[in-house]
Amino acid sequence: MNKLIFGCGYLGSRVARRWRDAGSAVHVVTRSADRAAEFATQGYQPIVADVNANVNEASSLVDLPTADTVLVAIGYDRSERHTIGQVYVDGLRHILAALPAATGRVITISSTGVYGQTDAQWVDETTPCSPTRAGGVACLAAERVLAAHAFFPRSVILRLAGIYGPGRVPYLARLEAGEPIPAVAEGLVNLIHVDDAVTAILAAAAATNLPATYCVSDGNPTERSAYYAEVARLIGAPPPRFVAPDADLHAVERATSSKRVRNTRLLANLSLQLAYPTYREGLAAILADR
DSSP: OEEEEEOOSTTHHHHHHHHHHTTOEEEEEESOHHHHHHHHHTTOEEEEOOTTSOTTSTTSOOSOOOOSEEEEOOOOOTTOSSOHHIIIIIHHHHHHHHSOTTOOEEEEEEEGGGOOOOSOOEEOTTSOOOOOSHHHHHHHHHHHHHHTSTTGGGEEEEEEOEEEBTTBOTTHHHHHTTOOEESOSSSEEOEEEHHHHHHHHHHHHHOOSOSEEEEESOSOOEEHHHHHHHHHHHHTOOOOOEEOOOTTSHHHHHHTOOOEEOOHHHHHHTTOOOSOSSHHHHHHHHTTTO
């Protein structure tokens, strides 16, 4: 079975490993020749291409393999010369245009940032989307690109909450040093452990009820201050202290959003059992060996 991944980073690389270990041929797209060589040593079939090049350009996506499952999990690099809208929206449009007509399942990673609620209300897949941040706006626009495409009837949209996991616990070094962290203490955060996010993607690849949209969250939102307090407790550091982030920091934008993301449809329709149902179990596993 052929798998094709756009965005083989923190999340995508874990999905690639699971598919490879299950015996699938895994094709991964990267802009970097060095990364392509590294992927080849790991047993993947690399493709050097740029999703932000137009499909008619020589350097763009050409001769893509026909895959039974395509995962679009491209992250946004803030040093990127393209805007987040160009990467998420135009990038997905270019991918869809370049995929062979016989492509099977298309899974695209979106974000719970498509919800712009600030009043701590519960949201789910039926809640109207009204994003206020650039990332949420771009994710919703990308969803609409897929919804208008011929591949949509066999597609899955996964709206991921904040991903955390090994190597991805913000401000860990500052907490260890007892230094204040530049974050807003108030507000709710919705989270999903990376391993549970991978499980959700694998389940989406096997789902039969299509098309579908799922909120991928542990369903247990918490106050931001409580999350960092638990990190500090687990590493034996003093309770966290917070200082106002710089006005241009992304943390300021995140702090304006306050919502509670349900995962009822995810658990019921995909028969998922989360390994880390709250951030407490997830952080305990991540920080156990520190």
